[in-house]
Structure formats: structure tokens, C-alpha cells
Amino acid sequence: MSARPLxxxxxxxxxAWLGPLALLAAAYGVVPFIGSTYLFDAILTPFLALSxxxxxxxxxxxxxxxxxxxxxxxxxxxxxxxxxxxxxxxxLPLVVSIGLAGLxxxxxxxxxxxxxxxxxxxxLAVSTLAAQFFVxxxxxxxxxxxxxxxxxxxxxxxxxxxxxxxxxxxxxxxxALTVVAALTALAARLVGTQTGHNFIAIRDNELAAxxxxxxxxxxxxxxxxxxxxxxxxxxxxxAFAYLRTVEPAGFNLDRSxxxxxxxxxxxxxxxxxxFFGAALLVIFPLxxxxxxxxxxxxxxxxxxxxxSQRIVLGALIIFFLIAEPDGLAALWDRLAKRLSPKPNHx
Amino acid sequence: MPDFDYxxxxxxxxxxxxxxxxxxxxxxxxxLIYKTSGxxxxxxxxxxxxxxxxxxxxxxxxxxxxxxFMITLGLMVLLGLSIERAVLRPLVNKxxxxxxxxxxxxxxxxxxxxQLAWGTQVHGLDLGxxxxxxxxxxxxxxxFDLAAAGIAGAMVAGLTVFFRYTRIGLAFRAVADDQxxxxxxxxxxxxxxxxxxxxxxxxxxxxxxxxxARLGVQFSLSLVVLKALPVLVLGGFDSIAGAxxxxxxxxxxxxxxEVYIGPFxxxxxxxxxxYVLALVFLLVRPSGLFGQKLIERA
Numbered sequence: 001m002s003a004r005p006l007x008x009x010x011x012x013x014x015x016a017w018l019g020p021l022a023l024l025a026a027a028y029g030v031v032p033f034i035g036s037t038y039l040f041d042a043i044l045t046p047f048l049a050l051s052x053x054x055x056x057x058x059x060x061x062x063x064x065x066x067x068x069x070x071x072x073x074x075x076x077x078x079x080x081x082x083x084x085x086x087x088x089x090x091x092l093p094l095v096v097s098i099g100l101a102g103l104x105x106x107x108x109x110x111x112x113x114x115x116x117x118x119x120x121x122x123x124l125a126v127s128t129l130a131a132q133f134f135v136x137x138x139x140x141x142x143x144x145x146x147x148x149x150x151x152x153x154x155x156x157x158x159x160x161x162x163x164x165x166x167x168x169x170x171x172x173x174x175x176a177l178t179v180v181a182a183l184t185a186l187a188a189r190l191v192g193t194q195t196g197h198n199f200i201a202i203r204d205n206e207l208a209a210x211x212x213x214x215x216x217x218x219x220x221x222x223x224x225x226x227x228x229x230x231x232x233x234x235x236x237x238x239a240f241a242y243l244r245t246v247e248p249a250g251f252n253l254d255r256s257x258x259x260x261x262x263x264x265x266x267x268x269x270x271x272x273x274x275f276f277g278a279a280l281l282v283i284f285p286l287x288x289x290x291x292x293x294x295x296x297x298x299x300x301x302x303x304x305x306x307x308s309q310r311i312v313l314g315a316l317i318i319f320f321l322i323a324e325p326d327g328l329a330a331l332w333d334r335l336a337k338r339l340s341p342k343p344n345h346x
Numbered sequence: 347m348p349d350f351d352y353x354x355x356x357x358x359x360x361x362x363x364x365x366x367x368x369x370x371x372x373x374x375x376x377x378l379i380y381k382t383s384g385x386x387x388x389x390x391x392x393x394x395x396x397x398x399x400x401x402x403x404x405x406x407x408x409x410x411x412x413x414x415f416m417i418t419l420g421l422m423v424l425l426g427l428s429i430e431r432a433v434l435r436p437l438v439n440k441x442x443x444x445x446x447x448x449x450x451x452x453x454x455x456x457x458x459x460x461q462l463a464w465g466t467q468v469h470g471l472d473l474g475x476x477x478x479x480x481x482x483x484x485x486x487x488x489x490f491d492l493a494a495a496g497i498a499g500a501m502v503a504g505l506t507v508f509f510r511y512t513r514i515g516l517a518f519r520a521v522a523d524d525q526x527x528x529x530x531x532x533x534x535x536x537x538x539x540x541x542x543x544x545x546x547x548x549x550x551x552x553x554x555x556x557x558x559a560r561l562g563v564q565f566s567l568s569l570v571v572l573k574a575l576p577v578l579v580l581g582g583f584d585s586i587a588g589a590x591x592x593x594x595x596x597x598x599x600x601x602x603x604e605v606y607i608g609p610f611x612x613x614x615x616x617x618x619x620x621y622v623l624a625l626v627f628l629l630v631r632p633s634g635l636f637g638q639k640l641i642e643r644a
Contacts, residue, residue, distance in 0.1 A: 067443060114624055121442065122386045122583060126575045127628075130621035133572075137617050253572075259448055264447045307462040314454030317447065322436040325444045 020188075027177055032170050040169035041242075045072040047282045048176040051236040054262040054274035055187050056230025061260070062222035062269035063191055064117050065203025066124060070131035071231050071259040073106045073112075076251035077135055078232025079239035080145050082106065083246045086157050087147060094161055098179070098236050105232025108135070113224025132256055139248040148245070152189050154247070156240040172241040179237060183230060188271050190226070199223055201267070231259075265320050267327025276328035288312055357485045358605050359598055362489035365496045366597020368556060371588035372574035373581070374502065375549040379405040380583040381522040383434070384442055384543045388449045391571030392456035393547055397422055398554030398563045402471050403464040411474075415551075421549030425456075430540040438535075457568055473555060494556045501552055502590060505545075514541060520583065576620035580627060596620045 035044070057071050082101035085092055113133040116124050144281050146154050158173045159166040166175035190196050198219045201209035210216050239246045258281060266277025292305050324331050353626050372394065380385040397418055404414040433448055475493045479486040511513040520528040521538050529535060547563055554563075557570055581588025608615050 059622060061443075115629065118628060119579075122446070123579055123628075125386075125446075126579045127621065127625050129572070130618055130625055133618035133621060137614060141611070141614060239543055261447065261450070264444065268443075269418070303466055304462060307458040307466075308456075309453045310461070311458035314451040314458065321435075321440075321444050321448050321451070325437070325440050326434030 003125050010250075024181055027181075028174070030202065031151025035170070035173075037169045038155035040173040042286065043245045043282060045169075045176050045242045046238070047278050048173075048180045049234050049242055049261060050259065050282060051182060051275045051278040052180045052237060053231050053234035053259050054266065054278050055184055055228045055271055056234060058257050058263050058269065058271065058274050059187060059190070059199070059230065060223050060227035060268075061263055062273075063196060063203065064199035064227075065222065066113075066220065067121070067260075068128040068224075068225060068227070069125050069253075069256050069260065070128040070135075072251040072253065072255035073131040074109055074231040075235025075238055075255065076139055076248055077105045077228075078102060078235030079110050079246050079251070080139055081232070082236040082240065083154065083156070084145065084147075089258030094157070094159060098180075098233060101236050102229040102233045105235070106229040109224045110221055110232075112220050113228075116220045116224065132253055136248050136252065139166050139241075146248075154245060156244045156246055157239060172244075176237045176241045180235065183233060184271060187230065191271070195219070195222065203269075233263065261317060265327055266316065270327065270329035272332065273329030276332065284316065285309060285313065317321065349421055353484050355598075356485075358601050360485055360487055361491070362598035362601030363594050364495050364597070366594040366632075367495040368489075368553075368560070368593075369570075369573050369577050370590045371494075371498045371501070371549070371553040371556065372570050373577040373593055374505070374586060375553065376541055376571075376574060377586050377589050378505075378546045378549065378593075382518055383445075383539050385434075385445045385449060386442070386583065387546065388446065389429075389453040389456055390546065390574070391551060391568040392453040392460070393422070393425070393550035393564065394554040394557065394570060395563075395568040396425070396456050396460040396554075397547070397551040398471065398558035398567055399460045399464045399469070400552070401555060402469040402563045404556060405471075406469065409478055418551055419548065422551050423544050426543035426545075426547040427540050429543050430536060434539055435536055451582070453568070454513060457565070459566065466565065471555070471558040471563050475558045475559070479549060482485040484508030487556075490559070494560075497552065497556065501549065502586065505549075505586065514538075518542065521523075525640075536567060550613075556612045571618065576624040586627065592624075599623050 024214065031044070035290035053071055053075060056074075057068060060066050070309055078101045082097050084096035085100050086094065089097070108131070112128060115127040119127055137302075143149070159172060166172055191199070198209070198214045200225075201214050202216055204221055206216060209219075235251065238250075243250060262281050264272060264276035264277070265280060266275070267273030288309050289305070292308060320328075348374050372390065375390045375393070379385055379390075397621070400421055401414050401418040404417055409417070429452065433452060434445075436446055437445055479488050481487075495525065509518060517528070517533050517538050520531070520533060521535065526537065528538075553570070554567065557567055560641055561567060573596075574593075577589060577592040579592075580595060581590070581592025600616055600623075602624075603619050604616055
């Protein structure tokens with residue numbers, strides 16, 4: 001895994017929060033007034049959901065060093081759990097069902113994190129695929145999860161918090177933004193605490209971590225649980241705010257890989273990187289399909305177009321890995337260092 | 347169940363073992379690359395698809411069997427060489443996860459190219475092996491499965507001989523053992539990796555033909571990687587013997603569970619059963635099938 005130096009600064013340095021706060025102010029104060037429906041529905045809302053999933057996976061993979069290929073399963077658990085809590089417990093506030101959905105995903109994450117106590121690296125990564133296939137099978141097989149709906153596709157409930165309904169593209173965007181901002185702040189805080197340092201210690205050297213008194217087994221399971229909580233809530237956002245339907249098919253292996261791509265391309269062990277990576281992976285396919293239908297639309301059928309997009313996406317991923325294996329966050333750091341007037345470290 | 351039907355049990359078991367050989371066939375391609383370069387090559391499945399699709403498309407255009415085989419073989423060799431040059435060489439000494447991601451990107455490219463070039467429809471593939479079952483001691487065995495197992499066995503034997511008795515095989519083993527030491531004695535890593543990827547391409551071709559004849563040549567052929575992965579976890583990523591034994595075990599248990607346990611779950615358990623089996627096995631016996639190899643691998 002990538003070897004980023006341990007952050008030794010205080011977890012709440014004022015300056016480090018100026019940038020994100022300004023960005024947040026713009027996201028709340030400016031974007032809703034200038035954006036189009038397309039921007040909210042097709043770009044910003046999925047971007048926010050995927051960013052949150054990537055932040056969650058980054059806690060596990062980037063910080064704690066445990067590679068997981070089953071993120072989409074935990075997204076699915078989150079989405080279906082939120083739907084079922086909402087459906088079956090009358091009068092339960094939406095925020096509570098989302099929280100419970102996150103906890104359900106965390107519980108399952110704990111279960112599928114158990115192999116991490118004995119397996120490492122790719123052995124662990126492959127074993128997390130068990131979660132991917134098992135969850136997708138269970139959600140499709142037992143129609144109870146989708147309320148015996150014959151098609152398995154169900155409408156998401158309206159997003160209502162304390163009587164206020166988040167409706168329309170802007171409403172759903174603001175809802176997603178609020179959830180993502182709150183949880184991202186939590187994640188950013190977490191990595192600066194003792195628990196976050198324990199994660200990093202285990203990633204960098206498990207034996208050394210054990211020697212200095214880090215409870216390795218508990219910390220690994222905690223990483224799986226916390227990460228799954230984030231990913232689960234991201235799944236709720238994906239289903240409720242972006243797609244507005246809940247179906248197992250959307251949470252397939254490709255989605256899991258997409259989230260891993262976001263984490264790797266954005267930068268391991270970087271909260272910021274998760275957002276960079278998500279932006280790239282949301283915007284790029286849209287640009288590609290626009291460009292593709294504009295340039296080749298007349299000559300090729302949609303199948304060929306889809307294949308060409310797959311090729312370009314694959315090539316782009318390889319290109320980014322070769323050009324910047326430490327991710328977009330490292331690129332950003334270098335840029336910031338070059339632009340800052342004084343030397344950062346003596 | 348009044349009486350346990352041993353004959354039926356044996357038939358399911360044999361069917362499972364023969365299916366397991368097919369899993370091993372794909373798993374061996376992974377092992378070759380993982381052993382020598384430490385890369386978990388997710389693109390192996392798309393290589394299987396590309397090989398099968400190319401072969402069947404050339405065959406359908408009227409070329410004789412051997413010509414189609416040689417052309418596809420040439421393509422796989424070319425593919426192996428260009429992957430080494432364009433993807434592996436720039437990423438040398440990068441963390442394993444970065445290389446794994448690169449092979450994921452690679453699998454997108456190969457799948458895209460294969461289907462762009464040859465189309466997405468399903469092709470039938472007839473290798474000239476008839477699939478009539480025959481009876482041995484009251485058990486029905488598919489002739490095709492037996493032939494496939496024979497071909498897989500021959501390939502494993504060939505690879506073993508190749509690894510053990512040729513100079514390049516020795517170089518493969520040296521690189522697998524210790525990359526730095528291999529470099530120090532003057533082995534050219536890039537050339538060996540190219541050779542390994544070419545070998546993996548050839549394994550993919552054989553696997554593609556056998557799987558293609560069984561399932562039809564189509565996109566889902568690239569998903570056989572998902573069948574091979576639990577085999578690898580069980581047998582060890584770097585052990586050819588492990589891939590064989592793991593494949594047999596997974597194949598046998600998968601078929602048995604499908605018949606005897608599956609009905610209780612309403613069927614369809616084969617997507618995840620192999621993974622859970624591998625996991626349970628490792629939780630009970632963390633050192634896996636082959637001694638110390640499995641645990642504590644970074």
C-alpha cells in the first residue's frame with residue numbers, strides 16, 4: 001500500500017479547514033442557483049454518493065491497508081436496509097433509517113471482515129468477493145427484501161427530514177451534500193485520532209503495530225465496520241437520491257471495481273483524493289459518450305459505441321496509473337507545494 | 347430420502363471433479379503470472395474471451411482448424427508481448443494493488459477490442475469432440491468433460507516439464523523465487539515477463555477453446571475468472587499443484603452442494619458457494635492446502 005507519512009499535526013488545524021469550508025459554502029450557496037437539472041441529476045448527485053463510498057473504502061484500503069473488492073455489496077445492503085426500515089417500521093424518521101442502514105452494512109462488514117484476521121493482500125481481496133456475490137444473490141433470491149415486488153425494482157421513498165421534503169434535483173442534491181459533508185468531516189476527524197493512527201500502523205507494519213500495543217484484530221474489524229458504514233450510507237444516497245429506485249442489479253461487481261478505481265486514481269489514504277477520483281470517474285464517461293455520439297454517432301451502433309467507451313476507459317485507467325501511481329491527490333499536493341510561496345518543511 | 351443413492355452421488359462427484367479441471371485450467375493462467383511477477387492478472391478472463399472469440403470468428407470465415415489455431419496463437423503471443431511493453435514495463439516496482447488495477451483496466455480494453463472486432467453475438471464452437479455420455483460401472487460420464495480433463499492434464503504436464511527441464515523454465519523459477527537475485531545473475535526480467543505473459547496467453551487460448559465449446563463463445567466467457575479466483579485462494583496464488591487440487595475440490599464440492607444443499611436455498615448458490623467454501627476452509631485451516639504458503643502473504 002502507499003506509504004504516506006503519518007499526519008502529526010493537531011487534528012483540527014484552522015488553515016486546513018479553510019479550503020473545504022469555502023468549497024462547502026460554494027456548494028450550498030452558489031451551485032444551487034447556477035446549476036441545471038442535468039448537472040444535479042447526472043453529475044453532482046452520483047458524484048457525491050460515489051465520493052462517500054470511496055471515502056469509506058479509503059478508510060479501509062488506504063488507511064488500514066485492507067483491500068476490499070466487495071464495496072457494492074455494502075452499498076446494496078445499505079440501500080435495501082434503509083428501504084426496509086423505512087417500509088416496515090412506521091413513523092421511523094428517514095435519518096434514523098439511514099443510520100440503521102449504515103449500521104446494518106457495518107454489521108455485515110464485520111462478518112465479512114473476519115477473514116482479514118487470517119488472510120492478507122490478494123487472498124483477502126478475493127475473499128471479499130464472497131460478500132459481493134452472496135449479498136447480490138440473497139437480495140435477488142429472497143423477495144422479502146424488495147417487499148415481494150415482482151420486478152425486484154422498487155421506488156425509493158421521498159426524502160423527508162423533520163417535515164421538510166428534499167424534492168426535485170436541487171433538493172436531492174442538497175440532501176446528498178449534507179450527508180456527505182457530515183460524514184466526510186467525521187472521516188477526516190477519524191484519521192487524525194488514535195484509531196486512525198492505529199489503522200495506519202497496521203497498514204505499514206502489522207508486527208510493529210502489535211509491538212507498540214495496537215489491538216490488531218480489533219482494529220482491523222473496526223476498520224471493516226466503519227468503512228462499511230460509510231459505504232452503506234453511500235448506497236442509500238445512490239439509491240434514494242440518485243437512482244430513486246432500489247434494485248440489486250445496480251450494485252454489481254463493476255460498481256465495486258469502480259469504487260476501487262476511484263480510490264486508486266484519487267490517491268490511497270487521502271480523503272481529498274476520493275472526491276478527485278469520483279469526479280473523474282463520473283464526468284469522464286459522460287464526456288466520452290457525448291464525444292463518441294458526436295464524432296461517431298452516425299456510423300456506429302450503440303453497442304460499438306459502448307465497447308469503444310470501455311476501451312478508452314480501460315486505457316485511461318492504465319494511463320493514470322502509469323502517469324501518477326500515487327493518485328490525483330499526490331498531483332494536487334505537488335501543485336500546492338509549487339504554488340505556495342514559502343518552503344513547507346525546513 | 348429413504349436410501350442414499352451412492353451411484354448418483356458418485357456420478358455428481360465425478361461430474362464435479364471434471365468441471366473442476368476446467369476451473370484449474372483458468373487458474374493456471376493466473377498462477378503463471380503471479381508466480382513470476384507478483385501480479386494478480388484480472389485480465390486472464392478477458393484473454394480467454396479474446397482467444398475464443400478470435401478463433402471461432404476465423405473458423406466461421408472458412409479457415410481450417412489449424413490455421414485458425416495458429417493465427418489465434420500468434421495473436422495471443424503478440425498480446426503478451428505488447429502487454430509487457432506497454433503496461434508492465436512502465437509500472438515496474440509499483441505496489442501490487444496498482445498492478446492489479448492496471449490489469450483491470452487491461453481487461454476492459456481486451457473485452458472491448460474483442461467484441462468490437464468480432465461482435466457481441468453468441469457463437470457455437472464445435473471442437474469435434476462428441477458429448478455423448480458413456481457408462482463406467484453404472485456412472486454416466488461426459489466424453490467431452492473427459493477429453494477436456496485430458497487436455498488440461500496434458501497441458502499441466504507440459505508446463506511442468508517446461509518449468510523443470512528448459513533454460514527459460516529455469517529462468518522462470520529463478521524470477522519466481524527471488525527477483526533481485528535473478529536480476530543480479532543477469533536474467534532479463536522484461537524478457538521473462540514477456541515470455542510468461544505469452545505462456546499465459548496460450549493457456550488462455552486452450553481454456554477459451556474448451557470453455558467456449560462448453561458454454562458457447564460469448565461475453566460471459568470472461569467471467570470464468572470469477573470461478574478461478576476461489577480456486578486460487580484455496581490452492582495458493584503461486585502453486586500450480588494448488589491450482590489443480592483447488593480446482594478439483596471446488597468443482598466437486600460445488601456440484602455436490604448444488605445437488606444436495608442447493609434446493610434448501612432455492613438454487614442459484616453457485617455464484618458464491620465456491621468463495622464461502624474457500625473461506626471456511628481457510629478459517630478452519632489457515633495454512634491452506636499447501637503448508638505454510640498461504641498464510642502471512644503480503
